[in-house]
Amino acid sequence: MKHKSPLQRFALSIVVGAVLLLASGHIDELRAYQGAQIAIFAIAIASIVLLTGYSGQISLGHGALMAIGGYASVIAQIHWHLPYPLAFIVGTAIGALAGFLLGIAAARLRGPYLAGTTLALAVGLPSLANQFHILGGEQGLTFDVGTAPPWIGKEFSQYRWFFWVCVTAALAIFWLLRNLLSTRYGRRWRAVRSNPTAAALSGIDVGRAKVLAFTLSSAVAGLAGSLFAMLLGLVAPLAFTLTLSFTLVTGAVLAGVSNLGGSIVGAVVLVAIPELSGSIAAHLGGSEKVTSNLPGVITGVLLILTVLFAPNGPKLPHRKR
């Protein structure tokens, strides 16, 4: 693939967006929902790709960062009465702030130590919802963004509207990230990932580069969390479990970790796997003990096989580095 200018990429995003949004009129509600899900996962996976693929840090706690973004958006709507697009921006900003604080600690930690710390965050953070009344406890807080604006058309279903919002957000994020990664920041992060010592010797402030990457990654995760809250219609501790964090890392690996474009493939696979294993299980049948656990078995096997046989993600044309 040739190196594109920001403007060319912008044009590409617009074209892809127009095609997808037009297509949304021809798919049923269920597919529109899944499309929105894919867009949200793609954003969330991109946040991990940014962190792991470009700055070499590992996080098992991005589910918690999504929770921070989601809760911030909902609180911005309920208490500050902000319209939801602004609430999304608040979610993104608070995500960035949390990422900045975590990043300061994280910059000192390597590989498994960071993984452990972020894992503890993923487990510990959701339980805070029961500590503070403002967070709504176990049943959470509802997040109501209403239906599509009237100018867009009358028979615009809820899920189709969510699809539009999520796809637009995803395209904007991918356009921004692509451009950012081709600036000197992107080059610095790559340098830090491939050889921190050499990067430091050539004058890059490694700690600062890592904190910045963590901040940015968390901002993106915060936005994903806000959109996730919109799709669910609520934030609740049970919605942001350790499983979500693990799912995101899984998606990132399926995406090839250092491949931003692969995030979309990773997201598609994440949405497809439960559906696939569910329908395989339904066809095979058996006793209730068997049928209820069969999707889990199939998902596990698919995951192991995918990692074994396509550990570097899809074979997408890589950009020249």
Next chain:
Amino acid sequence: MLASRRTKGGIFAAATIAVAALVASALPAQAETGVTSSTIKLGITVPLTGAAAPGYNKIPGAMKAYFDYVNANGGVYGRKIQLVVKDDGYSPATTLSVTNDLILKDKVFALVGTLGTANNEATTRLVNSHSVPRLFVNTGFSGFADMKKYPTTFPLFPSYATEAKVMGKYLADNFAGKKVALIYQDDDFGLDAIKGFTTAGTNFVAKIPYSAFSQVDPTTAPKWVTALVAAQADTVIMFGVTSATAALAGAIYKAGLLGKIQMILGSVGSDGTTLKGLLGPLAPALAGTISASFLPSASDATDEYITLFKSINAQYNAGQVFDNNILTGMNTAMMTVQALRAAGTTPTRAKLIKAIETKGSTWASASLSPILFSATSHVGYTGYWFGKLGADGNAVSADGPGKYTLYSTDSGSGPVVKAAAARPAMPAKGLPTN
């Protein structure tokens, strides 16, 4: 804050219903979604796998068994009931995904017995926008009684707040002057309960919150016991889930305090068979424990509903031990069949909701509590009886088999009334004819 949110939700819900009604009226008359000439399709979401599954995963099987029994005896006006069961692993995000499947792909007529507070909350918008009846949700969160916010939802079980209010009266009647402590889950479940105890004016020598997340840590419960001893409590109310209840019982027993600290259990954590399974060799720890229930004792051989449900369980759900989960599932299924019958020979979603509002309070149900469904209230049961757990883990009424003293109230601040329980007789062979 809460009020403004509710109004907003209410307006939104009302608007979507209005739109849905307009759209519906513009369409030519056709069969309702999920209903064919020979079948009615219903859906349920419940944790079948994951940490929350044990116990709850027996409910759908029990419901299916009762539906199979009804189907074998002619179904509902000739239509056979199908129940599509979806595993949500207790995660609200998964609940929404699989409920999308139920409503948009499987096209069920109604949802029945969907489990969990946040789980039901997550699907509310979808349910409201498609006006899908959501019958007899399996949660005691008092919020679901709000008809504006949840116009198609019918909670059957009493709310946690109602339960605590009733328990407060029971304590005042039977445990006056005792040093009572409370252990509760520090989320909406426990906080709802605290609201109820406050209404009842119950005083506690100690209130011990615990985190829903820490219940599986085996080191939590001994600490509760230390705190109970420090507060010199002689009675403890446990308002927690079954695993936490078992942990408390075990810890009291291990500390040699059995008989010195009287345990009183809320209905959520009081399923005897599950408790016994969790406690294993420590099962004697349950001796003398008092529990609150709205269904009769699962071991009451004189109860016509129990006897029938047991025989259906043996025939259509072979291999499953009859316990409170099975009883709950069958009772919910029996209520569902009456609701479907009341919706008439050409059932629609609107007719189904109307039927529950107008006739639901007269239906046969194993519960000893009256049913309060009406056009202005979607609240089902509001009463409890108290009994001691027997050797098989099931609660036994102090009044003798088949006799229960019921403490009932409304869902607001009304008084708690104590009376002998009475309920409609079971229809012949447990097959509704309403």
Next chain:
Amino acid sequence: MTIFLNTILIGLNSGAIYSLMSLALVLVWRSTRVVNFAAAGQAILSTYLGYEAMNRFHNYWLSLPVAVIAGALISALVEALVMRPLAKRTKGTPVEAIAPVIATLGVLGLIRSLAGMIWGNTFLQYTSPLSSMGFKIGHTTIPFSPQNAAIVIGSVVVMAIFAAIFKFTRLGLSLRAASFQPEISRLSGVRVDRMRTIGWAFAGAAGAVAGALVTPTMFLSPNSLDLLLVTGFVAAVIGGLESLVGAVVGGLVLGLGFAFILQYIGSSIIFSAAFVILIAVLLIRPQGIFGARSSREA
């Protein structure tokens, strides 16, 4: 004072279990540089097999070795069938560090679902003949029972055995060499692949002991050891991942820390507390308490 001593006993008991799980993770980390999330799955499967053995022999003590051998075999199989080919395929790629983590998550999910399929998603009882009633001292019953004693003693024995193997045997020397200098070891005739599998087998055995000892104090279900995985990993990170002593110290720090927080602050913040304890330790020593000062990259 009594409360203080009781809290220590409660902390020691859970600390011993955390240490064993932490040990299982550290042994794997040392041998293959992988954080093994499948450890909880392997332990649950071996515990179920122990449960089956007990139903057959009606003897808890006979079921223990069954669980331990099963744990070692399962772990060795996971290494040989999944992790080794994966390591060869990902060597030098950007996913080298993270793909194995995903593979272990896949194994964890697979094993848990298989257990649910075979034994059902229900609570089972794996009972020990030891009393769970607390010891009596004078008129007070302390929160420490014979089964708790078995947990602590069992943990100490396991750790002593591993310490002896690593310190005094030829196998231990080869294991250490293969883990710290794989290339040089290979040149000097150590069969590195085999050493890695043995490292995993040891880890599986440690996890199996943890599962078989702690389950009689609670219950057995496909998810009943999930929490132990998290606490074990946090303990391992606190201890420094490289060090067996660190694994034990990390487990005790966490066990005692939790017990005191539960007693004196309240149970609801317990997991936030795990995060705070971890951050506090790592801010002072980013490589954990016993970690090597300049540990190699993951």
